[in-house]
Amino acid sequence: MRVMLISDASMTLRERSLLGRLEVGLADGGVQVIRAAPPLPTPLPPAGLAEFIQYEPCDWGFFASRLGRSVSGFGGGNLAARARRLVAHLEEIAASGAGGGPIDIVHAWGVGCWDLAFEVAWQADARIALEVWTGDLIDRLPRIERHDERGEGPPLWWIAPNESLRQAVYASGATRPCLLAPWGVHSSPEPTAWRMTDGPASIVMLSSGADPESLISALEGLAAAICTEPDVVVFLDAAAMRDHRRVWKALERLDLLERVSLIADVEGRRELILQADVLVQPELRGEIRSIILEAMSRGMTIVAQRHEWMSELVNDETALLVETARPAEWEDAFRRLLHDRAIAQSKGAAAHAVVRRDRPVSRHIEALRDIYHLMSSDESLPFSSTPENVSRL
DSSP: OEEEEEEOHHHHHHTHHHHHHHHHHHHHTTOEEEEEEOOOSSOOOOOSSSEEEEOOOOOOOHHHHHTTOOOOSOOHHHHHHHHHHHHHHHHHHHHTSSSSOSOSEEEEESGGGHHHHHHHHHHTTOEEEEEOOBGGGGGGHHHHHHHIIIIISOOEEEEESSHHHHHHHHHTTOOSOEEEOOOOOOOOSSOOTTOOTTSOEEEEEOOOSSOHHHHHHHHHHHHHHHTTOSSEEEEEEGGGGGGHHHHHHHHHHTTOTTTEEEETTTTTSOTTGGGSSEEEEOOOOOBOOHHHHHHHHTTOEEEEEOOTTOTTOOBTTTBEEESSOOHHHHHHHHHHHHHOHHHHHHHHHHHHHHHHHHOOHHHHHHHHHHHHHHHHSTTOOOTTOOTTTSOOO
């Protein structure tokens, strides 16, 4: 079986570790993996077990109108031509191996590559799986299905990284099969966070740069909580500075400029921040991000806004969650973990145990292998499948 894992620029950078693990694990299980990604400022080191194709970034095409995005300067021939070049590469790779078509399944990661992935699957007579990693997409999926029902595309499947999102896909009115493949991470045998019981606490704040209001609210709570805590080190995702003026002014107003260090490409280069004690997710975006799972696997204390689709985070069990994201709520959460490190350690230890038990990499790879074989079989699920009659794998 040949599977192409195609990712857009954002997912390629943010989830390079996850995609690399899949590349190795799937190949080890007998799946021929081809990776496809757009050119990036910093080339990605290959994992070594998959063919790598660099594709030309595309403008938004037919998915754009169905996702409510504006399209400018897009030509269908442009997309088709780029897809043909990608299929030609796949045919060259296939020619050196077993028979069959150039690719069996196209698995797309990131909305920015969905157009190209769909066109490649159509041209190569392959099936396509689209990863639904964020709740922002949920209400738009039926529109994509309605387009596909007109016979303009390949057989389409959805893949969800947790059960909450899978249920949300069906609740949206989507009828194509949606199967569960929970993301997995490697876990340390024991929690590694909070090793320095008497040393300064280290806090990392994630940011996409897309929600400065939530970030500033969390910064206000943090500033109030650490004003009497000199031994706290704070790292801020440099993506937060996308709205440079507002966030910078907030740091200045809160007297945090000298206490906060900016870290570029936090999710792409994780080893530094995974040595910290606390990971803060201030934005309410309903995105599944493997960095949260990796932080949990190290025993870091997670502080985040509560969201129905982030089922991995359970308040007062595996995380400290805030309800309304007011500065006072953030302040209370930060004070709890800084003033009583036993509480912080207990949340981290619980998170570590859950991820180690329920989210190993091997289970993610096994679920995807099962999904790919099901997609390729003659006994594929009918498009009218519901959560009750679709295997959770």
